Amino acid sequence: GAGVSQSPSNKVTEKGKDVELRCDPISGHTALYWYRQSLGQGLEFLIYFQGNSAPDKSGLPSDRFSAERTGGSVSTLTIQRTQQEDSAVYLCASSLSSGINEQFFGPGTRLTVL
Amino acid sequence: AQSVTQLGSHVSVSEGALVLLRCNYSSSVPPYLFWYVQYPNQGLQLLLKYTSAATLVKGINGFEAEFKKSETSFHLTKPSAHMSDAAEYFCAVSDQRGSNYKLTFGKGTLLTVNP
Numbered sequence: 001g002a003g004v005s006q007s008p009s010n011k012v013t014e015k016g017k018d019v020e021l022r023c024d025p026i027s028g029h030t031a032l033y034w035y036r037q038s039l040g041q042g043l044e045f046l047i048y049f050q051g052n053s054a055p056d057k058s059g060l061p062s063d064r065f066s067a068e069r070t071g072g073s074v075s076t077l078t079i080q081r082t083q084q085e086d087s088a089v090y091l092c093a094s095s096l097s098s099g100i101n102e103q104f105f106g107p108g109t110r111l112t113v114l
Numbered sequence: 115a116q117s118v119t120q121l122g123s124h125v126s127v128s129e130g131a132l133v134l135l136r137c138n139y140s141s142s143v144p145p146y147l148f149w150y151v152q153y154p155n156q157g158l159q160l161l162l163k164y165t166s167a168a169t170l171v172k173g174i175n176g177f178e179a180e181f182k183k184s185e186t187s188f189h190l191t192k193p194s195a196h197m198s199d200a201a202e203y204f205c206a207v208s209d210q211r212g213s214n215y216k217l218t219f220g221k222g223t224l225l226t227v228n229p
Contacts, residue, residue, distance in 0.1 A: 004157070033216060043204065043219035056214045091157060100146050100165050100208060100215055105157035 002026065004106035006092050012112045013082055021077040021109045025094030032075050033095075033103060034067060038088035046090075049075060050097075082113045116141045116209040120220035128228050133177075133192040135223045137205030140186065146208035147188045148217065149179055153201045161203075164188060175199070200227045 005024045013019050025032050034046040045059040049069040060066070064082075069075040079086055089110050093103040121136040139145055146165050150158040162173025169181045179190045188205060202224045206217040 031215075035217075042221045043206075043217075045209075045216040045218070048214040048216055050213050053213070056211060056216075058211070059216070093158075095215075100163075102160050102163070103217065105150075105159070107155070107157045 004092055004094055004104050006090075006106040006109050008109060009107065010110045010112075012114065014114050015084060016081055018078065018080045019082055019111065021079075021090050021111070023075045023077070023092030023094075023106060025073065025075070025092070026104055027073075028096070029094035029104070030072065030097050031095045031101070031103075032069060033093040034075070034077050035091045035093065036088045037091055037108070041088075043091070046077070079111075082111075084113050087111055087113045116145065116207040116218045118205050118207050118218055118220035120203075120205050120223050122223055123221060124224045124226070126226040126228060127195045129197055130194050133190070133195045133199065133225065135190040135203050135205075135225065137179075137188045137190065137220060138186050139188060139205075139207045141207060143210075146210075146215070147179075147181060148206040148208070149173065149177070149188075149190050150204045150206060150219075151201050152204065152222075158204065161190070195225075195227045197227050197229065200225055 032049040048056040064080045067077045089108040091108045092106045095101040095103045117140045119138045148163045149161040162171045164181045172178045205220040208215045209218045
């Protein structure tokens with residue numbers, strides 16, 4: 001079966017522009033996570049969705065970051081007014097449900113802000 | 115909050131030698147612990163996980179890890195390294211907030227295997 005997919009695989013943008021990153025989780029997975037992987041900070045949790053519950057946004061680094069999940073499936077991470085420090089690989093993961101189930105990771109989107 | 119420390123950002127071994135990647139955690143509750151592997155330009159793949167069952171956990175590709183509560187450690191080992199094991203390895207602890215089992219990762223250890 002298909003794994004977690006993310007698009008685009010690479011995104012280069014200019015400082016100040018907005019970007020949207022997309023994640024398609026594994027079908028039937030109700031839990032979805034976004035993480036950021038950067039050289040200075042390693043892997044960091046950003047946001048968590050579970051079914052129709054309110055998301056846990058506690059990892060978002062600033063109010064320029066937002067995410068939504070439509071119909072309990074596809075998720076979009078939006079970064080407004082991008083800054084150079086936003087350059088990183090953004091990873092999406094999904095799991096069967098809440099609880100200690102394996103998180104399956106997508107290949108990531110490499111974002112470069114010039 | 116949980117935290118994870120991986121000792122050694124870079125480990126180099128010869129093919130056929132023992133692989134030992136170190137991980138120590140801090141947790142105020144019994145932890146769930148994981149090892150993930152990341153090959154170049156790929157996402158993370160789960161190697162193994164500890165969820166309070168057997169303390170010696172066997173994973174894929176011949177890797178195993180032992181949970182030692184007294185040492186707050188979860189070191190990853192493989193008896194004989196293969197060239198295909200060259201990758202970056204991440205230890206993680208599940209930092210539970212309600213139903214959110216978000217992962218807190220260590221900084222990673224890059225494993226190089228020399229012929």
